[in-house]
Amino acid sequence: MLTLRLAFRNILRQRRRSILTGLSVGIGYLVCCVAISMSEGSYSNAIRFFTEDTTGHLQVHKKDYLRRPNVHKHFALEDITESLTDVRIAAYSARLFAPGLAYAGDNHAPANIIGVEVETEPLVTRIEEKLTAGKFLPASYEINETMPALVGAGVAELLEVGVGDELILISQGGDGSVANDIFTIVGKIGTRTSGDRHNVYLPLLAAQNFLTLDGRIHEVVVRVNDIHDAIQVATNVQQQLDITATDIVVSPWQTVQASFFRSMESDKRANEISLGIILFIVFIGVLNTVLMSVLERTREFGVLKAIGSRPWTIARLITIETSILAALGLVIGVILSIPLIWWFATTGFDMPEPIDIGGVKMQSMRGEFSLDVFIFPACIVYVYALLVSIFPAVKAARINPVDAMRST
Amino acid sequence: MPQVIQTQNLSRRFGEGDTLVRAVENVSLTIDSGEFTALIGPSGSGKSTLLHLIGGLDIPHEGSVKLSGVDIASISGAALSDFRRDHIGFIFQSYNLIPVLTAEENIEYVMLLQNVAAGERKTRVSEMLELVGLSGLGHRRPPELSGGQQQRVAVARAMASQPDIILADEPTANLDSKTGATLLDVMRELNQSLGVTFVFSTHDQMIMDRAKRLVHLRDGEIELDELRESVAT
Numbered sequence: 001m002l003t004l005r006l007a008f009r010n011i012l013r014q015r016r017r018s019i020l021t022g023l024s025v026g027i028g029y030l031v032c033c034v035a036i037s038m039s040e041g042s043y044s045n046a047i048r049f050f051t052e053d054t055t056g057h058l059q060v061h062k063k064d065y066l067r068r069p070n071v072h073k074h075f076a077l078e079d080i081t082e083s084l085t086d087v088r089i090a091a092y093s094a095r096l097f098a099p100g101l102a103y104a105g106d107n108h109a110p111a112n113i114i115g116v117e118v119e120t121e122p123l124v125t126r127i128e129e130k131l132t133a134g135k136f137l138p139a140s141y142e143i144n145e146t147m148p149a150l151v152g153a154g155v156a157e158l159l160e161v162g163v164g165d166e167l168i169l170i171s172q173g174g175d176g177s178v179a180n181d182i183f184t185i186v187g188k189i190g191t192r193t194s195g196d197r198h199n200v201y202l203p204l205l206a207a208q209n210f211l212t213l214d215g216r217i218h219e220v221v222v223r224v225n226d227i228h229d230a231i232q233v234a235t236n237v238q239q240q241l242d243i244t245a246t247d248i249v250v251s252p253w254q255t256v257q258a259s260f261f262r263s264m265e266s267d268k269r270a271n272e273i274s275l276g277i278i279l280f281i282v283f284i285g286v287l288n289t290v291l292m293s294v295l296e297r298t299r300e301f302g303v304l305k306a307i308g309s310r311p312w313t314i315a316r317l318i319t320i321e322t323s324i325l326a327a328l329g330l331v332i333g334v335i336l337s338i339p340l341i342w343w344f345a346t347t348g349f350d351m352p353e354p355i356d357i358g359g360v361k362m363q364s365m366r367g368e369f370s371l372d373v374f375i376f377p378a379c380i381v382y383v384y385a386l387l388v389s390i391f392p393a394v395k396a397a398r399i400n401p402v403d404a405m406r407s408t
Numbered sequence: 409m410p411q412v413i414q415t416q417n418l419s420r421r422f423g424e425g426d427t428l429v430r431a432v433e434n435v436s437l438t439i440d441s442g443e444f445t446a447l448i449g450p451s452g453s454g455k456s457t458l459l460h461l462i463g464g465l466d467i468p469h470e471g472s473v474k475l476s477g478v479d480i481a482s483i484s485g486a487a488l489s490d491f492r493r494d495h496i497g498f499i500f501q502s503y504n505l506i507p508v509l510t511a512e513e514n515i516e517y518v519m520l521l522q523n524v525a526a527g528e529r530k531t532r533v534s535e536m537l538e539l540v541g542l543s544g545l546g547h548r549r550p551p552e553l554s555g556g557q558q559q560r561v562a563v564a565r566a567m568a569s570q571p572d573i574i575l576a577d578e579p580t581a582n583l584d585s586k587t588g589a590t591l592l593d594v595m596r597e598l599n600q601s602l603g604v605t606f607v608f609s610t611h612d613q614m615i616m617d618r619a620k621r622l623v624h625l626r627d628g629e630i631e632l633d634e635l636r637e638s639v640a641t
Contacts, residue, residue: 002513002520009508303504306465307565308493308521310486402465405504 003313007320010293011328018325021289025329025381026336028282032275032377033337037344037367039271043264044368047227050260051253052126054195056221057230058237059256063247065218066256071098071174074216080248083240088233090225091123094217096207098179100171102155102200109158111200113171115207115217124223127189130196134163134187137203147206149183153190154197161185169200174213181210230254279380287388290322294392301396302404311397318393319386326385330378337374345369412572412605413439413462418471420457420628431457433628435471439607439621441572444599446608446615449625455609456577458625462607463496463575464488476572493521497566499576503558505550511537511561512546518569536564540594556587563595573605580612592618 011018051057059066060080062073077094084092096115101108118137122128128136137148146166151159161167165185173179183202190196208214224233234252241248254261294301301314344367354363367373420432432454439445447455460466462473464480473480476495483491492498505514512533519529537546540560550558559579566574576595580588596618598604608615616622624632 002509002517005513006506006509013508299504300506303500303506305489306463306492306498306500306504307518308489308569310489310521312486313521402460405500405502 003317004320007317007324010297010317010321011324014293017289017292018328021286021325022328022332024282024285025326026332028279029330029333029377029381030336030340031278032380033333033341033373034344034367035271035275036376037341037369037373038365039268040370040373041345041348041366041368043268045364045366046260046264047253050257051223051227053130054125055253055256056124057224057227057253058222058234059251059253060220060222060237060241061218061249061251063249065249066251069097069218071172071211071213071218074174074213074218075245075248076215077217077220078215079245080220080241083237083244084220084222085240086224086233086236088224088226088229089237090223091120092220092222093117093120093124094204095121095219095221096204096211096213096216097218098171098207098211100169100179100200102151102159103168103170104159104161104165107159107161109155110198111155111169112198113169113200113202113207113210115202115204115211117204121221124221127201130189130194132188132190134185136187137201138186141203141206146182146184147202147210148186150187150189150199150201151185152197152199153188153192153194155200156185156188157192163187167200169210171211173211174216177212179211227253275377276380279377279384283384283388286322286325286385287391289325290318290389290392291395293321294318294396297396298399298404301399302401305399306401306405314399315393315397318396319389322385322389322392323382326381330381333377333381334374341367341369341373343367410441411438412441412443412476413437413607414472414474415458415462416472416474418458418461418473419469420454420461420466421469430628432461432468435628435630437623437630437633439573439605441605442599442603443621444596444606444619445621445623446610446619447623447625448611448616449631450611452627453625454628455625457628459575459577459607459609463498464492493518493569495572497569497571497574499559499562499566499574499579501578501581503550503555503562503582505558505561505565507550510547510549511542511553511557511564514550514561515546515564515568518565522569532568533564536568539567539598540564554587556583556591559583559587559591560594563591563598567598567602567604571604573607576606576608576610578610578612579608580610580614585614588612589614 062075065073094117098113100111100113102111118139132153137150141148149167156162159167163185166182167185168180168182170180202210208216224230230252234250238250241250304314348364348366350364415435415437418432418435422429422431435458447458449455457466461468468481478491480488480491509517515533515536516529519532533546537543540563542557542560545553545557580591583591592614595606599606608619620636622634623630
């Protein structure tokens with residue numbers, strides 16, 4: 001306790017110097033917090049964007065489908081429903097895919113034909129919010145009517161069609177036959193630049209009928225209550241599936257969007273290195289302060305050793321003093337960081353030009369306000385504080401008492 | 409009386425070649441428990457160096473130092489620190505108190521290193537302050553005390569750990585004669601009432617007058633070891 005008191009009073013001895021050192025640590029910490037907040041916030045936004053847009057948090061496919069999609073790699077939803085009972089799962093929806101061509105009059109366009117479950121797809125993605133004209137696919141339709149379709153803005157533009165017009169889709173059926181049929185456009189989705197511009201959405205039953213794949217699907221998209229649980233839930237579901245179904249693979253969004261995830265992770269590591277360097281520079285200043293303090297108190301350390309302090313006791317005193325300086329810096333840093341990061345998280349700013357990361361365009365910068373944003377740099381600050389205290393601590397601990405007491 | 413300090417052929421040199429200084433040369437000295445001894449001599453005679461060697465603050469080139477039967481040349485590092493903490497009290501010329509600690513805390517510090525219980529520490533601090541005549545000033549920090557008061561705190565600090573010996577290096581050099589005399593009386597009183605062994609390094613006549621034994625040093629060697637029948641009171 002007396003050592004702690006001694007350390008505190010030594011810090012207060014040179015108030016101005018201690019405050020300046022604390023400020024430099026605090027500002028370094030602030031820079032780190034802001035950088036991490038912006039990085040995490042931007043990535044969170046991007047992840048939220050693509051998981052809510054299309055990907056969902058998990059996807060279930062036939063083995064190897066993600067790497068080499070194929071119309072024949074299908075399975076039945078019933079094969080996996082018993083495995084989708086994890087309480088962390090909020091909703092799931094089945095999809096069927098096929099590449100095709102769309103025709104209207106003399107115009108034609110490439111089309112990604114996607115069969116979606118009309119009732120559950122809006123629970124896993126924000127497909128309904130992307131409607132720019134017409135309405136979402138109806139839950140039911142008359143068997144004698146032409147089947148409904150939602151078209152991406154790109155397809156609509158190429159075909160020069162709108163809501164109420166008809167289009168013809170041609171594709172390959174699951175049985176190898178040529179699939180073709182007429183559909184009525186009930187709505188238009190997205191923009192001419194969005195990722196879904198070449199998509200044509202059909203009700204799942206209509207798609208299965210069109211592709212001669214009755215009761216079959218290519219993908220199940222799963223939304224979990226907390227995105228941070230995605231990997232755990234995927235593992236859990238996979239374990240269940242391994243018992244009941246073969247060749248079915250569950251992939252979290254990190255696997256589905258592997259290129260984005262890899263870019264994000266390497267960008268984060270690079271960020272961490274940059275921040276580590278910034279803090280290292282800050283802590284060279286701290287080292288200078290502590291070394292000066294040790295030099296000024298050489299005589300005192302000599303006395304402490306002479307009267308019986310062990311070298312380790314003196315080293316510990318220096319380490320405690322450096323830790324207190326770091327704590328002072330952290331207090332200053334936290335006080336400055338909280339309002340600033342709160343502003344970044346709630347308001348932020350829009351980018352003049354969107355940034356493309358792993359194929360995902362980020363148009364706005366929003367920070368993230370979470371414990372992690374504050375904890376990680378705090379840990380770094382403390383590790384550095386301990387590291388930079390080693391040299392002065394050893395120096396003080398090795399002081400020769402006779403020589404030290406001769407010094408002025 | 410048991411011997412508390414034994415030095416045998418003790419030598420300590422500084423520099424080499426033309427600059428070689430034989431600070432202490434072949435010194436064999438025995439000091440009994442309860443003595444009030446002064447190492448005296450002109451500047452450069454080796455008295456401070458001898459005191460440092462006896463206190464385990466410096467390492468001899470030759471010879472040995474036994475303190476309470478322990479050869480302190482055979483221990484080092486933390487063990488030597490612990491030995492100094494438990495067996496030796498130091499009083500320095502420049503007081504050398506820790507400026508950010510109060511008088512009480514300065515006295516308490518060594519006991520804290522000794523892991524003395526809090527209650528016991530508090531009692532001993534009060535006793536020491538009373539012994540050195542500083543009751544009521546324990547909350548003051550060194551800069552708020554006069555030189556004489558600071559040196560009294562240093563005496564109390566040296567006493568607080570209940571050492572076998574107290575080594576005092578020119579303890580009155582920075583004090584005026586009246587304050588120095590009062591302080592010496594305090595130390596003399598402690599020596600007589602508690603039997604604490606004091607060894608001084610000094611050329612202060614007041615100390616010489618009060619010491620029962622004067623060890624005269626010249627050029628690092630003992631010139632005369634004088635045991636006196638009567639001393640100034």
